[in-house]
Amino acid sequence: MRIDRLPWLLALAAFVLLSGSALLSATAAQADDHALVTKGEYLARAGDCVACHTNPGGALFAGGRAMATPFGTIYSSNISPDPKTGIGLWTANDFYGVMHAGRFPNGGLIYPAMPFGSYTKVTRADSDAIFAYLRSVPPVPQPNRPHELRFPFNNRQLILGWRTLFFQAGEYQPDPTKSAEWNRGAYLVEGLGHCAMCHSPINALGGTSESKAFEGGLIPMQNWYAPSLTSNKEAGLGEWSIDEIVNLLRDGVSHRGAVYGPMAEVTFNSLQYLNDADVRAMAVYLKSLGQGSPLPPENSGISAPESSLLLNFGQTVYETNCASCHAKDGRGIPPHYPPLAGNPSIQMESSVNPVRMVLNGGFPPGTAGNPQPYGMPPFAQSLSDDEVAAVVTYIRGAWGNRGSAVSARQANELRTAPLD
């Protein structure tokens, strides 16, 4: 009897053990999934997917956000996991095809408003994690809106030509001569961060060439100038400490300056959520880009006498309207009243940004590190074109700053620049 029961007991024990281990491995798989989704969410932040694929106040990743381009209006697509209108039927391979090759699952060409030229540097593992995260958000049934592109840009076959000129597929290749931290920073800046989309000059074809990567440029349609990251005259990060760059990127304010315009969006939606190690790595890489560039020669289209008149008048305007925060000597009270003396974003060859700041004012983004930002008042109503030109000329030229003079006409033109 005992002997008879033994195999049965053993079988039962084995069954219990087996099912127990199955249960354990199921739990482990769930934990793996959860970890993957969490990693994907973090990486989706680093890629700032939300900036284009979510309408302000709208459903997460439902797309439909209008983006004005020189070629017409493009509407972002629904990347929620809805099977009919989103990416619910895609596989991880399909998603990688978009990120890496800029092609839809059916092989169709994607307009380069989607920064696949940068995302191609993302590893397969990171792409899979982002895909797992996108699969985990609530599906939103919202059909994609057709783009409104002018002829001939409405012909997707043109993208083939564009790709030949400006696109090269390939994951990021670490530089073995550099530190792991530098390589991590480069991977984030060049890949998911897609910083080159704004910080490189855009040519007439809407392309950026690799040789001019990060050399700065006017952002089409927005009329903000994205400073060169390679020249110390512009973003000037080569001169900053790592902590100052970290504060600027993550908190939106630093002892050297604050983010504003389109960069405020990047800090608000993306950079403030990155961990310290990653922001620091980006800072290390960005600082290295700005090393050793010579200062470009000063360039002014305005005659010396006119320029000196503007300077004198500008000083009066400055002392009446600006000095109470930015101080008479232009040193500000950092980080909340940014310094103007020695601030490269004021002295760049393009005077678009300082003119717009005077006209429109602005708040740095609200972040965990700076939850209640100090706002700069708009002066569009209280200052005339002459006064704006004079005060911007003054802050570009006073206290050892080396920016060129600004004309009333330039100031006037920016009064109608779009604010959204």
Added chain:
Amino acid sequence: MATLWLSLMLGAPVIAPAQPTERAPDTLQARLLACAPCHGRQGEGTNNDYFPRLAGKPAGYLMNQLVAFRDGRRRYPPMNYLLEYQSDAYLQKIATYFAALRPPATPQAVSDVSAAALARGRSLMTEGDQAHGVPACSGCHGPKLTGMEPAIPGLVGLHASYISAQLGAFRYGTRTAAEPDCMQLVAASLSESDVTAVAAWLSSQPVPPDPSPVPKGTLQMPLGCGSEAN
């Protein structure tokens, strides 16, 4: 300090770092200086016809507007731009801050519309026009037109141009509120001359000594409003 003296003695250019004790004032007033050119330093409004007074309006109303501007549901590009990247928590602080301010009243404009139009405006405000489906404005905005907590705004102390622009925006759907959008219904029932009359009469009324909104639930509202849940 020793470095500073050394540099001075050696004749090297000195850019002394900002004094560590020097800090921007840690107040909402300093943070919100950006609002002053259009809304006044104390939210009392300015001479500009299109910018409203903010002080004393219920915090819930101000919060609804701040969120609507941030998310682009209420369109005015300079406001949309300023608020675009601010958190709910900060917007709530801003709303509470302006709601609590009680700056002295600014003098009201003298209206140039006819006495008949002013009388029509007054009648619409205090009695409504039942025949055209217009309830009395005071039924929701309070007997002194100072609003009701938490989200019905006071109407006194506003410029005529601002009032008619907002009524027009409600009417044509460029300014919307949570459904049911009561102001859309009311504005759609007003004629052009009614809008002029209401704006003229309202803007000529002085702000009462206590411009505080009446407490929540004080008034039995004549129609449902999504912004003011009963």
